[in-house]
Amino acid sequence: MAVLVIADHDGQSVRDTTAKTVTAAQKLGGDIDILVVGQGAQAAADSAAKISGVRKVLLAESAELGKTLAEAVEATVLPLADGYDAILTPANMDGKNFAPRIAAKLDVSPISDIVEVISADTFVRPIYAGNALETIKSSDAKKVITVRPTAFDAAADGGSASVENVSGGEAPKTDFVSEEMVKSDRPELGAAKIIVSGGRALGSAEEFHAVMDPLADRLGAAVGASRAAVDAGYAPNDYQVGQTGKVVAPELYIAIGISGAIQHLAGMKDSKVIVAINKDADAPIFQVADYGIVGDYKTVVPELMTALG
Amino acid sequence: MKVLVPVKRVIDSNVKARVKADQSGVDLANVKMSMNPFCEIAVEEAVRMKEGKGHAAETASEIVVVSIGPAQAQETIRTALAMGADRGILIQSDTDLEPLAVAKLLKAVVEEEKPELVLMGKQSIDGDNNAVGQMLAALLDWPQATFAAKIEIGDGKATVTREVDGGVQTVAVQLPAVVTTDLRLNTPRYASLPNIMKAKKKEIATKAVADYGVDVTPRLTVQKVTEPPKRQAGEKVADAAELVAKLKSKGVL
Numbered sequence: 001m002a003v004l005v006i007a008d009h010d011g012q013s014v015r016d017t018t019a020k021t022v023t024a025a026q027k028l029g030g031d032i033d034i035l036v037v038g039q040g041a042q043a044a045a046d047s048a049a050k051i052s053g054v055r056k057v058l059l060a061e062s063a064e065l066g067k068t069l070a071e072a073v074e075a076t077v078l079p080l081a082d083g084y085d086a087i088l089t090p091a092n093m094d095g096k097n098f099a100p101r102i103a104a105k106l107d108v109s110p111i112s113d114i115v116e117v118i119s120a121d122t123f124v125r126p127i128y129a130g131n132a133l134e135t136i137k138s139s140d141a142k143k144v145i146t147v148r149p150t151a152f153d154a155a156a157d158g159g160s161a162s163v164e165n166v167s168g169g170e171a172p173k174t175d176f177v178s179e180e181m182v183k184s185d186r187p188e189l190g191a192a193k194i195i196v197s198g199g200r201a202l203g204s205a206e207e208f209h210a211v212m213d214p215l216a217d218r219l220g221a222a223v224g225a226s227r228a229a230v231d232a233g234y235a236p237n238d239y240q241v242g243q244t245g246k247v248v249a250p251e252l253y254i255a256i257g258i259s260g261a262i263q264h265l266a267g268m269k270d271s272k273v274i275v276a277i278n279k280d281a282d283a284p285i286f287q288v289a290d291y292g293i294v295g296d297y298k299t300v301v302p303e304l305m306t307a308l309g
Numbered sequence: 310m311k312v313l314v315p316v317k318r319v320i321d322s323n324v325k326a327r328v329k330a331d332q333s334g335v336d337l338a339n340v341k342m343s344m345n346p347f348c349e350i351a352v353e354e355a356v357r358m359k360e361g362k363g364h365a366a367e368t369a370s371e372i373v374v375v376s377i378g379p380a381q382a383q384e385t386i387r388t389a390l391a392m393g394a395d396r397g398i399l400i401q402s403d404t405d406l407e408p409l410a411v412a413k414l415l416k417a418v419v420e421e422e423k424p425e426l427v428l429m430g431k432q433s434i435d436g437d438n439n440a441v442g443q444m445l446a447a448l449l450d451w452p453q454a455t456f457a458a459k460i461e462i463g464d465g466k467a468t469v470t471r472e473v474d475g476g477v478q479t480v481a482v483q484l485p486a487v488v489t490t491d492l493r494l495n496t497p498r499y500a501s502l503p504n505i506m507k508a509k510k511k512e513i514a515t516k517a518v519a520d521y522g523v524d525v526t527p528r529l530t531v532q533k534v535t536e537p538p539k540r541q542a543g544e545k546v547a548d549a550a551e552l553v554a555k556l557k558s559k560g561v562l
């Protein structure tokens with residue numbers, strides 16, 4: 001048995017979502033190789049080689065892989081697929097984009113967003129916005145799986161796998177045009193230990209940033225938002241926590257002016273400690289919060305800043 | 310340009326799904342069903358392409374809606390027709406098919422209908438797989454642009470701004486292509502009464518899965534469906550100072 005993990009990385013190093021996916025791969029059993037796709041991603045491949053329990057790292061590079069175009073990832077993975085019984089990747093936006101494409105080419109049913117490995121062919125995954133968990137058994141000889149990183153611990157460092165180059169695929173019918181990335185010195189939502197998240201109650205983009213940014217900076221936290229706040233333009237799409245946005249599970253999640261729609265709860269209810277600040281005492285968010293303050297964020301957040309010192 | 314829009318009938322997004330006591334699945338008896346919200350966004354965008362609203366005039370010439378599901382999925386198709394789609398195809402299936410089977414059926418529909426664009430929701434809110442669009446593109450060897458927040462059609466290409474981790478990415482895919490819709494693409498309209506009446510006269514062809522000669526044998530067996538562990542509501546604290554003290558004692562600050 002051999003498993004291929006397609007890494008999530010920033011060009012310099014693999015993100016901890018990769019180490020968490022390696023943990024899921026270990027539960028399937030067998031040898032684990034990591035594939036790093038990108039351009040100028042040698043450093044990321046070297047960091048992948050340090051994850052403990054990894055047999056080898058494959059590095060594939062091309063301009064299209066530098067933009068993680070799904071067609072290019074598919075073209076890179078297909079020639080390698082014969083050597084593996086399972087292909088795993090984190091269920092982030094990139095993984096969700098290319099994994100089903102690879103599965104279709106291999107004529108297998110993809111297994112999306114697993115939160116538990118029962119055995120090499122049986123997995124648990126959330127459905128209906130996390131309101132139900134299904135246990136499914138796959139009869140496909142080869143499995144293509146996306147892994148919800150927050151459900152697994154990161155595999156430790158301490159490995160010294162070799163790095164081999166493999167051929168990088170192209171995307172002949174897709175051209176990269178541009179990208180606009182949100183620049184921030186704060187931690188990424190997926191990796192942050194503390195997240196402060198704002199909702200529609202904040203009322204405007206200016207207010208959102210005026211309230212959330214200083215609090216996030218004080219706590220060393222990432223900033224999230226509810227779908228309502230993103231739809232209203234108060235926060236960029238990348239901030240959205242929820243069923244179709246980011247699924248997070250930090251040590252501490254502070255929800256400010258978020259009522260707690262089921263789609264939002266689906267994205268954060270696995271956080272270790274949840275704090276809700278909302279002026280509506282009946283808001284559903286209080287039903288999942290460990291600590292709640294009923295009050296207007298306009299008074300509570302400044303008090304919180306003072307209390308934090 | 311002919312546009313094919315696959316749509317799915319699912320539990321209404323405002324209804325909380327409840328797991329059946331025998332763990333065989335989610336209870337859908339007497340539950341309000343609606344068009345999957347992401348599919349609605351896809352229908353709306355196709356209609357705007359036809360109207361020239363936010364798109365070059367008449368970018369879309371014909372909009373064909375296809376649904377795979379039970380007989381009642383006809384209502385979902387009618388909703389799309391009332392929004393402005395031209396005609397519908399219902400592929401009747403009483404079992405919920407896996408994304409791979411759905412993608413194979415849609416491939417067969419594409420080969421028959423020959424659209425230049427397949428516009429569809431990025432995921433259905435029941436299975437939450439987020440897979441069919443990508444799989445259809447792969448089976449057709451077409452390019453894909455998933456999680457679209459903006460679409461422009463021109464010069465035989467779809468230029469699509471996609472929601473990705475860290476921000477947005479814009480790609481240009483050669484048509485024919487598959488584009489899947491994200492939340493910020495548009496706000497779907499409510500169909501007007503005259504349009505609902507008009508939709509009743511629009512054609513819906515009913516087909517069977519077997520008509521397409523596609524292997525839809527399941528590859529996955531659902532062993533059980535359970536409720537996730539429930540979180541208990543905690544305590545209300547009086548003020549920020551008490552909150553900070555509690556968080557410090559929990560070791561999270």
